[in-house]
């Protein structure tokens with residue numbers, strides 16, 4: 089099943105990307121071993137990359153556009 093999200097507002101996308109970056113700071117991707125962020129935050133031993141790291145990496149892959157790259161200007 090393919091679900092198309094509603095057209096995102098630029099500000100909402102920026103906020104989402106910021107949150108994803110913060111999540112990646114705590115939960116490194118691709119990581120390896122146990123996730124240090126999950127262990128520190130919730131005392132949970134989770135194989136890294138954990139769900140949070142994969143979510144954040146996916147968000148950045150889809151939405152993170154470098155504003156400094158002039159070739160991206162439309």
Ligand SMILES: [Zn+2]
Pocket residue numbers: 114115123124125126127134138139140141
């Ligand atoms: Zn984690």
